[in-house]
Amino acid sequence: MADTTLMDKLVSLAKRRGFVFQSSEIYGGLGSVWDYGPLGVELKKNVKDRWWRAMVHARDDIEGLDAAILMHPRVWEASGHVAGFTDPLVDCKTCKARFRADKLEDARCPQKPSKKPGEHTACELTEPRLFNLMFKTFMGPVEEQAATIFLRPETAQGIYVNYQNVLNASRQKVPFGIAQIGKAFRNEITPGNFIFRTREFEQMEMQFFVEPGTDMEWFEFWKAERLEWHKSLGLAPDRLNYHQHAGTELAHYARAAFDIEFDFGGSLGFQEIEGIHNRGDFDLSRHQEYSGKRLEYVDQAANKRYIPFVVETAAGPNRTLLALLVNAYREEKVEGEDEGRVVLGFHPSLAPIKAGVFPLVKKDGMPEFADKLAKDLRKSFPVFYDESAAIGRRYRRQDEVGTPFCLTVDGQTLQDGTVTLRDRDTLKQERVAADRVGEIIKERIAL
């Protein structure tokens, strides 16, 4: 686990405030599967919206797609996943724990955590055997070999098999891209670190189809572009870096690959949050071979035919969300107050709730005014109305979930129609007209 205390605090806050819950908790939980609560689902949706806006809406050379999770089983033979999407697995006959043979260095012996698996005298590790990470299921009523299909381990293949459909339907020309957000499943041997590595997760992938020979230029373009996107979410630039894949680290399809890494702190340290891959013509050539359908691109103007090369950008909203929590969490002393505060300093565009609306006291028409204001603002963005407890407590509750603005209706409101607007980070309060506050917040959120 990363910085144990920080990760423990985040797991606890995430549960208490409704960001992330353990799956099937009342049955004792399901290993490394997590559910997103009322605030978590908003935060994740905001991440996905930001990605979709940057990758699809803001460009005229990328189209969106939503391919099904279930695909023809031959897809996974063509893609190389049936033969090669494996991790080497070792079992300990003594404690029955399982480890990735290539990650023993990072693992701990469950019986003697100061040692690595295999180092304790009681350890009895088996020889490594290859374990395929794809989940299998059956299509139709008969559970037989011929009916076996897989839950997709990546969204990318849904894009490759639709490459010609999108090309024909959209009238795009190479170079162009197809983007998709969707679920993926991997039966990971050693999942963990909260939502960092899970068995069910989402991906935000874009496949950019280019003329062979221009691929490394596009690869560099997307590598730079994607790093800037992570910075635009508010992730601290000094916590982001590139990691180049070399030699055996390269996936079976990759000619070149870089990870964008985020520093999660503690022993987890810098870890991949997105992969940028030059996949060459591997995928389209294989699908052409296995399907028997021609997948060449015909460039009529230049009188050329070729199988396009693919530059892929592959990110995960769950992992981005964990990076955002780690990046945003801070504990602070507040001047003049005994109690400190916990703040999730999210970029306002990502915050699950944009404004808290409070009547200072529960009388003199303040609740009615505040309730009406909250209802008006809800037409534009998510708002939380709160009239319980002291005003300071109400501010703290919103700080802890990252709400960037709080509006308080007080005695003066009833005389001149102004409310106080409090900024989560500076703690400054200003008086603004209640009928203007929606516009002011929208500007500051930079939606």
Ligand code: GAP
């Ligand atoms: N199509 C290429 C591909 O799938 P990947 O590096 O295996 O590449 C891309 O995955 C991204 O998907 C990762 O950077 C990560 O954000 C996310 N991801 C992969 N496995 C994950 C897991 N087990 N749990 C959570 N996110 C995962």
